[in-house]
Amino acid sequence: MSAGLTAPKGTFDTLPPDSARFLAVRDTLTAPLRRAGYGYVETPVFEETAVFSRGVGESTDVVTKEMYTFDDRGGRSLTLRPELTAGLMRAFIEHRLHDGALPVKLWTVGSAFRYERPQAGRYRHFTQVDMEALGTDDPALDAEVVALGVQGFRDLGLTDFELLLTSLGDATCRPQYRELLVAYLAKLDLDEETRRRAAINPLRVLDDKRPEVQAQLGDAPLMVDHLSDSTRAHYDAVRQHLTDLGVTWTEAPRLVRGLDYYTKTTFEFVHSGLGAQSAIGGGGRYDGLSAALGGPDVSGIGYAVGVDRTLLAVQAEGLDIGAVAGVQAFVVPLGSEAKRLAVRLVGQLRQAGVAADTVYGDRGLKGAMKAADRSGASHVVVVGERDLAEGVGQLKDMRTGEQRAVPVAELFDALRRATVGE
RNA sequence: GUGGGUGUAGCUCAGUCGGUAGAGCACCAGGUUGUGAUCCUGGGUGUCGCGGGUUCGAGCCCCGUCACUCACCCCA
Numbered sequence: 001m002s003a004g005l006t007a008p009k010g011t012f013d014t015l016p017p018d019s020a021r022f023l024a025v026r027d028t029l030t031a032p033l034r035r036a037g038y039g040y041v042e043t044p045v046f047e048e049t050a051v052f053s054r055g056v057g058e059s060t061d062v063v064t065k066e067m068y069t070f071d072d073r074g075g076r077s078l079t080l081r082p083e084l085t086a087g088l089m090r091a092f093i094e095h096r097l098h099d100g101a102l103p104v105k106l107w108t109v110g111s112a113f114r115y116e117r118p119q120a121g122r123y124r125h126f127t128q129v130d131m132e133a134l135g136t137d138d139p140a141l142d143a144e145v146v147a148l149g150v151q152g153f154r155d156l157g158l159t160d161f162e163l164l165l166t167s168l169g170d171a172t173c174r175p176q177y178r179e180l181l182v183a184y185l186a187k188l189d190l191d192e193e194t195r196r197r198a199a200i201n202p203l204r205v206l207d208d209k210r211p212e213v214q215a216q217l218g219d220a221p222l223m224v225d226h227l228s229d230s231t232r233a234h235y236d237a238v239r240q241h242l243t244d245l246g247v248t249w250t251e252a253p254r255l256v257r258g259l260d261y262y263t264k265t266t267f268e269f270v271h272s273g274l275g276a277q278s279a280i281g282g283g284g285r286y287d288g289l290s291a292a293l294g295g296p297d298v299s300g301i302g303y304a305v306g307v308d309r310t311l312l313a314v315q316a317e318g319l320d321i322g323a324v325a326g327v328q329a330f331v332v333p334l335g336s337e338a339k340r341l342a343v344r345l346v347g348q349l350r351q352a353g354v355a356a357d358t359v360y361g362d363r364g365l366k367g368a369m370k371a372a373d374r375s376g377a378s379h380v381v382v383v384g385e386r387d388l389a390e391g392v393g394q395l396k397d398m399r400t401g402e403q404r405a406v407p408v409a410e411l412f413d414a415l416r417r418a419t420v421g422e
Numbered sequence: 423g424u425g426g427g428u429g430u431a432g433c434u435c436a437g438u439c440g441g442u443a444g445a446g447c448a449c450c451a452g453g454u455u456g457u458g459a460u461c462c463u464g465g466g467u468g469u470c471g472c473g474g475g476u477u478c479g480a481g482c483c484c485c486g487u488c489a490c491u492c493a494c495c496c497c498a
Contacts, residue, residue, distance in 0.1 A: 008491075067424080083498080116496065117423075126497055192425095193495085202436055209494075258497060268497095279497060306498030334456070365456050373458040384456055398458070 010116070010124030017324045018311075024322030029129045029152040030109060036148055038105040038131055038394045043087040044321035045111055049077040055086030056293050057260025059200045060250040084130035085286070085302060086293070092134055093295030102298075109263040109307070121277030121309045131235065132302035135292075139234050140286060142265040143241030145301050149269060149281055150247050152305065157319045161271045161280065165242075166224060167235040168203075168266045170287065173228035178202060180187035181219045188216045206254040222253040231264060238265050261286035265301065269384040271309075273316030280313055282307035326376020326421040327355040334384035341383055341393075341408065348412050354419050373398065379418045381411055 004251065007013055014022050032345060034040075049069050056063050068080040079085055088106055091097075108275045109129045116122055117179065131148070133141050146163065153161055185198045185205055198205050206217060226236065249267070257266055266284035275279070291297045304326025314321055329349055333342035342358045349356035356373050359368045365382075370382045382403075383393040393411045395418070396403040406414045 006489080066496080112498080117494095119491085119494095119496095120492070122497070124498060130498095197495090204496090216486080276493060277497070281498065304498060309498055332457080364451085366452090366454080366458080367450080369456095369458040371458085380458080382457065386456075394457085394458075401458090403457085 005019075008124070010118040010307060012123065021314065021322035022307065023313055025314060026109060026127070026129065026307050028155050028321075029305055029307065029310065030107060031109040031155065032151040033129075033131050034147045036105070036144065038107045038133075039089060041088060041106045042110075042129055043084075043091050043108065044081075046078045046080050047087050047090060049079040051086050051090050051293065052082060053077050054294075055089065055261065055356045056083065060258055060260055062114065062258060064313050067114055068115060077343050082114045083112055084108055084110065084128055085259075085261075085289070085304065088130065088132050088247070088302075089134075089289050089293055089295070089300065092132075093290060093293055098135050098290075098296055098298050103138075103141060104134045105132070106134070108133040112349060119277060120275045121306075121312055123308065126309075127307040129305045129307060130302065132300055134300040134302075135298045137234075137287065137299040138286075139237035139262065139265075140241050142234075142301050143240040143245055143247070144263075145210040145283070145303060146238075146242060146249075146267055147245045147247050148234045148265060148269075148304050149283070149305065153310070154319060156310070156314055157259065158271070158310075158313055160273055160317055161269055161313065163247065163249040164268045164270060165239075166252050166254050166255045166266055167227055167228055167231060167264050168257075168284070169223050170231050170263050171394075173226060173231055174223070174263070175224050177221065177226040181206075183218055190216075192405075201260075201397075203256045204258070207256045217254075220420060224251075224253045230304060234264055239242060257282060261289040261292065263287045267303070269305070271313040271316070274309065274312055277309065279306075324376075325355070327357045328377055328422050329354055329356040329376035329415045330372040330380045331358040332358065332365070332372055332377050332380060332382045333358065334365060334382070335388075338383040338385070339386055342381075343412060345381070345415075349415060352409070352412075352416055354416055356415075378422060380414055380416060381406075384409075 052067060054065050062082050067082050069080060071271070072078055088108060092104060092106070107130065110127065112128050113125055115124060119122065131145070133145055144163070150163060168174065181202045182198070185202055190198065190213070194205060194208065204222070206220060208214065252268070255266060255268055262284040264285040264287065267282065268279050269281040270278045271280045272278070281303055283299040283301070287298065287299040289300060312361055331342040331345050333339040346358045347357045357377070359371050363371065369380070379396055380396045380398055381393045382396065387393055387405070388408070390405070391408055392405040393408055394403050395411070395414055397404045
């Protein structure tokens with residue numbers, strides 16, 4: 001709009017009243033984690049670049065072309081986190097949490113950064129809720145993690161979302177399957193770009209949305225048909241537990257994730273009201289991540305949910321969440337003497353836990369009443385010169401319009417009583 | 423990174439054939455020298471994204487550029 005400073009490309013500001021909805025979504029998504037014994041963790045928003053190049057995977061798009069990487073003044077290569085799991089795992093290893101009781105259950109929420117072409121629901125700066133259950137390879141834990149994700153969306157009132165579920169195999173069966181798939185893809189008529197992708201990560205070709213590509217994949221071999229016995233047993237157990245937990249899902253044998261660390265159970269939450277960027281959350285098991293970062297060979301599972309995208313989903317479904325409460329009481333002074341009383345009264349009310357406000361700047365009575373109306377206050381006190389001369393203020397109920405004189409000394413109590421229970 | 427669409431007031435938008443801007447909402451003030459939400463009246467709050475070109479004259483036409491947006495890709 002102006003030629004002045006603007007938020008960087010691909011970023012946005014969240015302002016009132018939308019910001020209240022953002023907070024409500026964020027807190028609703030994390031509540032199930034807190035109820036399930038997950039502990040809050042805070043890690044830096046930037047890490048040594050190796051945390052991501054080794055953790056997320058050297059060959060991934062995220063690492064090769066989407067990271068904000070820079071050298072600091074000490075010559076260290078640092079990177080703004082493109083996701084939150086790798087940093088959490090780094091902290092888990094650094095502080096030897098694996099030496100304690102297992103599983104270690106953690107969650108965090110915060111900013112992530114990726115240099116991508118902005119699009120609906122895709123930004124260069126975004127906010128994720130991230131949770132991890134580390135150190136135990138128990139299918140019941142996989143089910144717990146998935147169910148907690150579902151719970152967050154349910155608590156928001158979302159209905160137009162779906163859980164996509166599959167197993168990506170493990171270190172024993174995936175390499176064999178990968179060979180099968182590579183051989184299959186080699187026979188297809190694919191463009192240069194897709195051929196390159198097939199060489200780096202053949203599984204990702206399965207996820208291609210272009211009809212001309214999909215048309216050729218009709219009888220492509222699927223990972224779920226080539227799982228090892230133990231991996232299959234694990235996946236079966238996960239599904240059994242999910243059924244017991246009342247979670248429904250859609251089998252998605254072609255589901256692929258763009259981060260290299262995923263193994264076995266893999267899932268995505270998609271919402272139908274968001275356009276192309278339909279994934280509001282995703283995750284899975286990553287039994288090789290700790291070792292890749294130089295830690296012990298421990299397993300892990302977790303997910304990331306996009307707070308901004310979930311907010312878009314909430315709005316797409318027209319859900320009324322995080323409505324701004326406004327204040328309960330409002331004081332309108334006329335004249336400098338009344339102003340002192342108003343400031344004092346509002347201060348007392350706030351200390352007593354009553355949400356209160358007054359007007360600032362030079363405003364006439366009409367304008368002040370308008371501000372009082374906008375504030376959402378149910379009760380307003382008007383104090384003018386004439387009232388002060390009589391030692392009273394006018395207490396007005398904004399809903400009924402009724403107004404009565406109250407002695408100045410009793411205004412605080414009268415307002416506090418009037419707003420109780422609101 | 424590739425391709426399409428759009429940029430006019432705080433917001434949503436109109437602007438004819440090229441003649442230097444308008445509506446609704448919002449906001450402010452007055453009607454009521456002391457009363458909001460209704461009503462009436464008044465107020466435009468603008469670098470027509472930016473830069474250049476054509477023209478007597480550009481919001482409108484041309485070129486470039488930036489931003490936003492949608493899709494591919496990627497993914498939260």
